[in-house]
Structure formats: C-alpha cells, structure tokens
C-alpha cells in the first residue's frame with residue numbers, strides 16, 4: 001500500500017450538472033505520485049469537465065476534491081501553483097509572441113520574470129524554437145504552438161500535470177521526445193493526467209487507464225488489467241467494447257452511401 005503522503009489527488013463521489021443535464025455521476029479516484037493516467041472516454045463523457053473542476057475553473061459541483069491534501073473548495077488557490085496544464089487549444093493568446101506567452105504564464109505561477117525568460121529560452125532551444133521566440137503565436141504551425149503550450153505547462157516544474165491532447169500536431173520525432181519527457185517526469189514523482197483520443201498512444205504512455213462513460217468511471221487499472229477484464233487485445237478494442245460501440249462498419253457504410261448519393265437521398 002502506498003504511503004498517505006504519496007497521495008496527490010482524491011476525488012469522492014463527484015457529481016456535476018449543467019442545468020438539468022447530469023454530466024458527472026459520482027466519480028471516485030485516488031491518485032498517487034508518479035502515475036501517468038490515461039484519462040479517456042467518448043466525446044462528451046465528462047473528461048474536460050472533471051479536469052476543469054480540478055483546475056478550480058468550475059466550482060458548482062457536489063462531492064469532494066482534495067489535491068495535495070487541500071480540499072479545493074476551501075477557496076485557497078495556492079494548490080494551483082503546483083499544477084501544469086496543456087489546454088486543448090489556446091487560440092486566445094495568438095497575438096502574443098511565444099516568449100511573451102511564456103513569460104506571462106511564468107509570472108502567473110509566481111516566477112521571477114528574468115528567470116522565466118532564461119528558462120523559456122533554454123526550453124525553446126530544446127524544441128528548435130529559439131529563432132521564433134519573438135514571433136507571434138498566430139504565425140506558428142500547429143505543432144510549434146503545441147510545443148509552446150507544453151513548455152508553458154512545465155516552466156514552473158509542477159507536481160501535477162493535466163495534458164489535453166498534448167501531442168496533436170507533433171511530428172513523430174517530437175512525439176518520441178515528449179513521451180520520453182513524460183516517462184522521466186513520472187519517474188521523478190510527477191503525476192500526469194493525459195487525455196487523448198489516440199488509443200495507441202495512451203496504451204503506450206500510461207501506467208494507469210481511467211475510462212469515463214457518461215460521467216461514470218467504467219474501467220480503472222493498468223492496460224494489462226483492462227485487457228484481462230475485457231478479453232480484448234488493444235486499447236481501441238477495449239474502448240469499443242466498454243463503450244458498447246459495435247456499429248463502426250454499418251455507420252461507415254451509411255455515411256459513404258450518403259456521400260455517393262444513394263437513392264434515398266438523391
């Protein structure tokens with residue numbers, strides 16, 4: 001059993017509604033240091049909503065969320081300084097240069113301006129972005145922007161990371177570097193929530209997989225445990241089975257026949 005001080009996050013009976021719509025239905029999760037959690041589920045399952053609650057962006061939930069031993073409903077935002085976040089997109093910052101965005105982010109986390117700038121420069125160099133540090137993000141390719149978001153999430157050396165589709169747009173070489181960075185961070189005791197729809201990657205990267213369906217955790221374990229439970233070989237197969245999706249072929253057939261103008265729609 002893990003020591004109590006290895007516990008990073010504890011969610012008890014988390015429930016959330018948007019109006020009359022039930023989004024989260026009693027989520028329970030205990031997360032310890034060094035875990036890389038593949039947080040997966042169909043579109044609309046409630047993954048981003050859970051993450052937004054943990055980031056303190058949504059507060060009208062029921063249940064208990066404790067991060068670094070602090071109940072986040074206490075209103076003390078200090079726990080956020082130990083969190084890093086890669087959002088699915090950050091277009092709002094397109095008018096800033098990469099360096100402006102990174103300095104702004106570092107300062108939000110309470111870092112010294114010069115120290116942030118120096119660290120950002122070194123990190124950008126690692127990702128071959130040094131020469132474009134003073135160009136606006138709007139001129140960056142998708143993968144370049146993604147690298148800046150990843151740097152921003154790590155500048156302050158956080159203990160808990162929430163990464164939402166972090167590798168989207170990255171080339172194969174950059175993906176390998178990021179996967180290795182994740183593994184090394186986890187080995188040093190950092191905890192990572194990794195949301196993605198790319199099952200092969202989640203399977204490779206995570207040492208624990210949590211599958212959310214309609215606001216409920218329907219599977220939680222290592223990839224091997226999930227394989228045993230479902231008798232499926234791949235995470236895509238497990239996902240299809242546990243989300244009850246067996247219609248991909250007939251859906252595709254219907255779609256293609258509409259595209260080709262079948263008689264019913266002609």
Ligand SMILES: Nc1ncnc2c1ncn2[C@@H]1O[C@H](COP(=O)(O)OP(=O)(O)OP(=O)(O)O)[C@@H](O)[C@H]1O
Pocket residue numbers: 018023041042043044045046047048049050
């Ligand atoms: N601001 C909002 N107002 C009303 N409903 C919302 C709001 N944000 C999300 N929802 C609804 O909550 C549900 C869960 O959304 P959420 O974004 O958490 O899903 P997700 O699992 O992250 O999906 P995806 O994989 O598509 O990113 C969806 O039905 C969505 O329509």
